[in-house]
Amino acid sequence: MNATAGTAGIARLATQTADFDQRLNALLDWEGVSDHAVQARVDDILSSVKARGDAAVIEATNRFDRLSATSMQELTLTPARLEQAFNGLPDEQREALAAAAERIRRYHEHQKPASWQYTEADGTVLGQQVAPLDRAGIYVPGGKAAYPSSVLMNAIPAHVAGVSEIVMVVPTPDGVLNELVLAAAHLAGVDHVFTLGGAQAVAALAYGTETVPRVDKIVGPGNIYVATAKRAVFGQVGIDMIAGPSEILVVADGGTDPDWLAMDLFSQAEHDEDAQAILVSWDEAVLDAVEASIERLLPTLERRDIIRASLSARGALIHCENEQEAVAIINRIAPEHLELSVADPQRWLPDVRHAGAIFMGRYTAEALGDYCAGPNHVLPTSGTARFSSPLGVYDFQKRSSLIQCSPEGAAALGEVASILARGESLTAHARSAEYRLKR
């Protein structure tokens, strides 16, 4: 993979080489498949929590997070504790968090769909009623990837949707609490926080226990146990997408400072070793310049080891022939984050069929969107932007169809329904419709 790699080890690909498709496919290949051992362990945890509730949750938590809790009370954080965390933050952090929350809220207000109805000529009314979920569960990872921004991004859309109860779970391995995460929960209007993680937390949310209220939908990223558990309870409750590693595709026309582009790639790569950062340009000189910036800047970064691992395993600088090829690569990858670091990004929009979030122009660093621009940072990964959307208010609402037939409408529709029902040999359907014909 790293034929032309420098010390950062980032691969150089070119669309004109014979093995381009093969190399790109290899680079993108990712399957977060849980093996049978993980599956079996998760099944065990799910069924024990379903059968024994709190007791099973406490046992699993003590075991996996190395705690010695004796009651669920010890695994519950009160609203007062969350507020204390918020008030205890340095002013600068508290204000930044509040500013981000306000912008996220404002953006998501634009996503609220309205209920609608229309009346036909014969008086029949059709429509759709939109209602919030009663309860949402938010999984927040603990340990090294505990991100307060994720609390805001998951809880605020639920709040804007009108969800009446938001339940958050966050593991505290070895008892370590993240004050910023708690502060974010306070700010985002989370109603309950339990210090649980793993499959046991998913089970508690999906089935409910004596202490943990059963929710209607579980959102938020987690490790392979969490992902496997979410897949298993899907149907009992709703779930969001099962997240893979985070990724960015940057398209550059040469007008952006190569240091900026290198840092944008780093900001993706620093998440973890599996994260993916790819740069595409039709100008070989741009790739050379960014590669030079990468080499020069990498040693200055705190998370350089993670970044180096990520760039050498999954990163790439791709040379394409022209803008059309860049568009084809965008739609082939369906990136979670797409940065259009070009002169007129709006011109590109109609051609971008698949992307989680599109960062347009030289000033729109992905990092701005990760924290505070307003749009959600929970985005479809690993090409799932082909069929799924950023987390949004719509994830915390559902719709009911509305049908109210006038007597005239029922008579007209009854004729059609009767013929089709008989065509399907469903004669009780037919007769139910036919009753409404006789007046």
Added chain:
Amino acid sequence: MNATAGTAGIARLATQTADFDQRLNALLDWEGVSDHAVQARVDDILSSVKARGDAAVIEATNRFDRLSATSMQELTLTPARLEQAFNGLPDEQREALAAAAERIRRYHEHQKPASWQYTEADGTVLGQQVAPLDRAGIYVPGGKAAYPSSVLMNAIPAHVAGVSEIVMVVPTPDGVLNELVLAAAHLAGVDHVFTLGGAQAVAALAYGTETVPRVDKIVGPGNIYVATAKRAVFGQVGIDMIAGPSEILVVADGGTDPDWLAMDLFSQAEHDEDAQAILVSWDEAVLDAVEASIERLLPTLERRDIIRASLSARGALIHCENEQEAVAIINRIAPEHLELSVADPQRWLPDVRHAGAIFMGRYTAEALGDYCAGPNHVLPTSGTARFSSPLGVYDFQKRSSLIQCSPEGAAALGEVASILARGESLTAHARSAEYRLKR
């Protein structure tokens, strides 16, 4: 369960009895769980189709549908064949199908969300771009439950969404084709039809084969093998809800002919033995009258054996104290179909938090909605209306967030992002934002 049951064997429950909650829970209990044997067989089929494509699909199809195909060509229906099926229908059926398709299309046009953008004071643009999926896969069951109406209900929303390619699979056990199903596929704008079913069809759609194009989302109901396969490929492709047995909850105030109500319950129960039909009233006389109608009408029905089995195993007539209790039962059950056979159903709407489709008033038989009123008949079952919606245009579209920061916007946001990123120890994020501060 059938303490007070007549020959139809439908249970009578009353909210005022001590064991009401327990009896209702037992009645509603449904878990379409696939056991380990099913899981293992499905896993085998999925991995063989993934590895060997068409050859594995043909083998599985020959085996499970008792065919002897030697090529995928024999398992492919041409557009000409679909058109021939449509033209070959009796006039009455062809016209009824076309009328239903037209109404379904018109209703779903109301569901199209638009892309939106807004510009902030400092010139920063935020928004969301809505785009259709490239390819949708529609699973249509074969055999006894082959419903042309389901073809319309699954394919038309995809068409309205702007999906460019709609791929349909329908098994033909023993080679039996349903002409109405093919005609509906023609009418609904299906692009490809393959006569495949089971886990092998799901695998072909999810992974693609030499012949079957890989789709972005798979929708449509199926048996336990299909449901298990859909759950397994979720993430590779999108899927709709995993459907349980169909159900209706009818609320009656006494103003509707009891024969009509009995037939509405029958129309649900005739689907299959697991289907569920429940009637609720605060007027004991209404329950008595409907029970009498059930007893009198049941013997006249073609599908009386299925109906009797369904009503005695899963049906109920529930006496509640008042409208408030009826509302509580609605929200407890979160029914797939809710029939409000009452004087002023619109008055009830604000209190109905969970229901797939709401049929309002005495003239709105569920059967009208099943075929031709316009709203979709693919609805959340088994209480999943708590968190999911009728199949709709929105299921065949996805969104991309749009962010375009002005230099001033990037400077303001960069301050906030930098503080929060450093709080998360993501310093490359911080530096990427900080670059946009310097001008």
